[in-house]
Amino acid sequence: MASGSAIKGSRVGSGPMGEAERGETAPRLYVSYFCANAHETRPAFAAEAQIPETWDCPRCGLPANLDSDNPPPPPRIEPYKTHLAYVKERRTDSEADDILSEALQALRDRRARGEVIY
Template sequence: MAERALRGARLGTQSFEDERGVEMAPRQEVEYVLPDGRSFTVTMAEDAEVPAEWEDPRSGKMGRLMDGTEPEHKEVKAARTHWDMLLERRSIPELEEILTERLELLRAGEIGPAHLHRPAKSKSKARKRTA
């Protein structure tokens, strides 16, 4: 079994492929400028669509394309909350009425978790007191 063991190979990812005969895709260097004036370059494919902004790999700040134009700012729609969706279906007076009904049921012990309800007095204790 030891004769078939692969010798000299380390654990992990190590490629045994050779780069002879491999032609790299055409590339371009794109330069981005950070707000503080520093710049960094990113290597991209020549036919890639170059974005107007790119995150600096060192600082994490957003850089803008060196000779690029100002990117178009799209109008961002406000996120609809659960409350907004509820108000599309019900009015405030309807919601207050439903809340009142549900609170009455909860206080009466008809709905809700059992551990929140007051234990009912047993009939045997009530009989002993009257006797």
């Protein structure tokens, strides 16, 4: 049985490869993007790659662009709407009153017939 001092899966000469063994790295271009919170992000792109106009800031998540003097504004977040808010968008108050009176009348009719209503 082998001793427990060796790292499993390692062998002599399996160290990290240098550039001589891997070859030269591809030319890179570092581009600065600026968000509304004045964060600067510098992702690396291949020199021949097409540079995107916008980039998401990794610190705050806001959109960032290439113009440091005029960063994009934060996106407007719509507040959560309740079911009642959606109903009020579709119906007027008079329509709601009509629907309520119809439902109450149907309930009263069922009670008059002796139906059990919980």
